[in-house]
Amino acid sequence: MGTSLREGDTPPGDEANTTDSTSPTPILVKWDENEPANPFNWRTLYKAFITLQLGMLAMAASVGSSIMAPTDEKIQEVFHVGHEVSVLCISLYILGFAFGPLCWAPISELWGRRMSLLPPMLAVGLFSIGTATSKNIQSLLITRYFGGLFASSPVSNVGAIMGDIWKPKVRGTAVVFYALCVVGGPTLGPVIGASLTVNPHLGWRWTEYIQAIWTFTVAAIALFCLPETYGPVLLKRKAQRLRKETGNQAYYHPHERTKLSPKLILTKHLSRPLRMLFTEPMVTCIALYASFVYALLYMTLEVFPIVFAQHRGWSLVQSSLPFLALLVGVFMAMFVNLANQPRYARLVDAAGGKPVPEARCAPMAVGGIVFAIGLFWFGWTADPKIHWAAPVVAAVFIGAGFNIIFQQCINFLVDTYRIYAASATSANTFLRSALAASFPLAAAPMFNTMGVGPAMSLLGGVAVIAIPVPFLFMKYGVALRKMSKFAPVDDDVRKENRA
Numbered sequence: 001m002g003t004s005l006r007e008g009d010t011p012p013g014d015e016a017n018t019t020d021s022t023s024p025t026p027i028l029v030k031w032d033e034n035e036p037a038n039p040f041n042w043r044t045l046y047k048a049f050i051t052l053q054l055g056m057l058a059m060a061a062s063v064g065s066s067i068m069a070p071t072d073e074k075i076q077e078v079f080h081v082g083h084e085v086s087v088l089c090i091s092l093y094i095l096g097f098a099f100g101p102l103c104w105a106p107i108s109e110l111w112g113r114r115m116s117l118l119p120p121m122l123a124v125g126l127f128s129i130g131t132a133t134s135k136n137i138q139s140l141l142i143t144r145y146f147g148g149l150f151a152s153s154p155v156s157n158v159g160a161i162m163g164d165i166w167k168p169k170v171r172g173t174a175v176v177f178y179a180l181c182v183v184g185g186p187t188l189g190p191v192i193g194a195s196l197t198v199n200p201h202l203g204w205r206w207t208e209y210i211q212a213i214w215t216f217t218v219a220a221i222a223l224f225c226l227p228e229t230y231g232p233v234l235l236k237r238k239a240q241r242l243r244k245e246t247g248n249q250a251y252y253h254p255h256e257r258t259k260l261s262p263k264l265i266l267t268k269h270l271s272r273p274l275r276m277l278f279t280e281p282m283v284t285c286i287a288l289y290a291s292f293v294y295a296l297l298y299m300t301l302e303v304f305p306i307v308f309a310q311h312r313g314w315s316l317v318q319s320s321l322p323f324l325a326l327l328v329g330v331f332m333a334m335f336v337n338l339a340n341q342p343r344y345a346r347l348v349d350a351a352g353g354k355p356v357p358e359a360r361c362a363p364m365a366v367g368g369i370v371f372a373i374g375l376f377w378f379g380w381t382a383d384p385k386i387h388w389a390a391p392v393v394a395a396v397f398i399g400a401g402f403n404i405i406f407q408q409c410i411n412f413l414v415d416t417y418r419i420y421a422a423s424a425t426s427a428n429t430f431l432r433s434a435l436a437a438s439f440p441l442a443a444a445p446m447f448n449t450m451g452v453g454p455a456m457s458l459l460g461g462v463a464v465i466a467i468p469v470p471f472l473f474m475k476y477g478v479a480l481r482k483m484s485k486f487a488p489v490d491d492d493v494r495k496e497n498r499a
Contacts, residue, residue, distance in 0.1 A: 027250045029239040031231075037238065039165040039229045047165045051174050053226050054158045055181035056218040057121060061151035062185025063192070064128065064211045065093050068144075069301040070194035070316055071204040078204075079137040083444065089144050090301060090440050096148025097433035101156035101426030102273055108157050109423065112233040113164070114226060120153035121219040125212045132208035155182060156429040160421035163414040164229035168355035169348045172411050176337045179407040180330060186297060187327040187399065190304075194320035272420070277427035282416060282473070282480050289469050290409040291432035293371060293402045295439040296459060300326065300398070302443035307382045307391060307452060325392045329374075329399025336363050336400070337407050355415035358477040361470035364408040368470065371401025372463035379456025412473070420486045 031038045039047075068075075068089045075086040100120075108116035127150065130143035158178055166174045196206045228234060232255035242251040276283045300323070309319035340363045347356045374397030381390035410425065417424040447455045473480075 025250060026252050027248070029235050029242065029251055029253045031235070037234060039231070039234070040167055042165060047174075050165060050226065050229070051162070051178060053218070053222050054154065054161060055178045057117065057154040057222060058158050058178065059181040059185045060121070060211070060215045060218050061124065061154050062182050063189045063214070064124070064147060064151055064185075065097070065298070066090065066186040066189030066301055067193040067207045067211060068093075068204075069190045070197050070320055071207060072305075074197060074204040075137075075140070079140065081137055084441070085137065087302065087440050087444075088141050090298070091437045092141055092145040093148035093151070094298060094433050094440075095437040096145050096150070097152040097155060098430050098437065100149040100152030101429045104153040104157055105160075105273055105423050105426035108160065108230065109232075109420075112228045112230045113157060113161050114228050116157050117153055117226070118219060118223055120150040121215055121222070123150040125215040125219065128208045128212035128215060132205045132212070152429060152433070156426045158182075159410045159414050159425045161229050162410075163418060163421045164231065167353070168415060169345045169353070170341075171414065172341050172344055172360070172407075173338060175407055175411050175414075176334050179403060179410060180334060183297075183330050183399075183403045183406055184327055186301075187323045187330060190301065190320040190323045191317075194317045198316055272423045273427040273430060276417075276420070276423055276486060277431060280424075280427075280484055280486060282477070282484070283413070283424055283427050285469060285473070286409050286412060287428040287431040289368075289466055290406060290428055291435040292462060292466060293405050294432040295436040296375070296398075297326075297402055298436040299439040299443045299459075300395075302440045303447055303452070303456075306444065306447050308388070311382070311452075312384050312388065322392050322395055325395035326399035326402075329396040329401070330403040332396065333367070333400045333403035333407065336366060336404050339363075355418070357412050357415035357481070358474050360408045360412045360415065361474045361477070363404055364412070364470035365467070367401045367404025367408065368463065368467040369401075370397055371405060372460055372467065374398035374401055375456055375460035375463055379453045379460065382452040382456070408470075416481060416484075417486055424486070 034041060036042075071089070072083065072086045075089060076082065079086075104116045104120060124147055127143045127147035131140055131147060134140040134143060159175065162171055162174050162178060192210065193204075193207045196202050196210065197204045199206075232253070235253045236256040239251045239253040239256060243249055277287060278284065304322055305319055308314045308322055309316070312319075340360075343362075344356065344359045347359045348354065374394050377397060378391050378394035381394060409428065413424040413428060414421040450458070
């Protein structure tokens with residue numbers, strides 16, 4: 001059964017990696033009550049500014065995943081390749097999203113959040129320039145993959161940083177605005193990319209130059225303005241400061257005694273997200289649900305051109321505008337998630353201030369229903385004989401349902417795993433990105449062979465099957481958390497269940 005963790009406690013499983021203080025009576029450094037250095041005690045306005053920076057970093061990464069979608073024909077023309085190869089510009093970037101978190105999440109839990117964010121974002125800008133200047137298809141695809149690999153850092157780690165600074169009672173509101181940037185990025189990317197591609201003074205390569213400019217800008221701001229937020233790292237620094245100021249070598253924090261070796265990094269820290277994915281039922285189920293809806297979002301990068309350009313004959317820019325309907329749905333999802341906050345706050349108060357992950361499931365259930373409706377609606381109104389407004393409005397439902405589910409999945413994992421939130425969200429990111437990388441490749445053959453209506457109905461049927469997932473978590477969530485090796489459950493502590 002899960003163990004109770006407070007901010008600054010040694011994560012379960014790390015005790016074996018610490019050494020005793022040289023003092024016969026070591027003094028464990030913890031947060032003092034209402035200590036200003038504790039991220040939970042920072043001013044709300046300052047935490048909002050941090051959240052804004054994180055959102056901009058995440059948007060820089062997520063826009064890059066779709067900004068090259070409208071360049072498909074140009075890539076084929078310039079590099080003399082077919083559609084199957086040109087679509088890899090999208091799929092390989094998203095595939096990088098899958099494998100990057102396995103590295104960035106452990107780094108954030110060992111050396112802090114800044115170290116897991118800022119160097120990777122610098123690399124994203126450099127690889128974007130590499131893509132923009134590519135002279136052959138091989139360099140184009142390689143730089144796109146590594147761009148996604150490094151860009152996965154903010155996408156996978158920001159949810160955990162939210163857990164560092166926002167208390168459970170208000171965290172959901174912060175995640176709403178952060179998720180808007182993560183989810184809104186892929187819907188804005190095609191519109192930006194199409195406008196740049198058709199501009200005779202710019203062209204398709206400027207999609208990546210713009211990506212680099214934006215990434216370097218937000219990374220530079222974060223370099224000077226984004227503080228470290230991870231509790232164990234801050235307490236380690238506090239212990240070092242106390243030893244220096246007092247001369248008393250008894251002060252220590254377990255995090256500074258962590259022994260690192262290549263074997264330990266590989267077998268424990270790098271493997272932790274995968275262990276959680278395959279051994280934690282909650283992570284597995286949430287990841288499968290989030291992966292399906294996330295993959296469908298990226299499938300629209302190929303489906304919308306089929307519906308609006310290929311079937312209706314719209315121009316490149318015109319056929320990218322329906323992505324704004326997805327963005328409208330993403331905005332509308334904010335109101336559903338914000339409406340759940342008063343109810344969630346009451347349940348947290350009733351639980352003595354502890355997170356209540358199951359309280360995140362009601363909006364998730366609403367999102368699942370809305371998402372399924374949107375898929376069926378879009379599929380059977382995509383025919384050119386039907387007015388274009390019908391599938392566009394359906395796209396609003398798809399965007400709203402997706403964002404509701406996505407936000408609540410992040411909230412659920414952060415509430416459930418707390419100090420291991422980075423690993424839990426990274427496990428989720430790994431699976432959903434691996435699936436999302438494959439869906440654009442399958443979209444054209446699937447929709448051109450089956451037809452838009454039947455193909456979308458097949459996906460809608462899967463969405464309907466997934467609707468019971470949040471209801472199951474409402475009923476069995478507490479029991480599953482008690483069985484977890486990583487999730488703290490405050491009403492029952494069993495040390496033998498530690499990882």
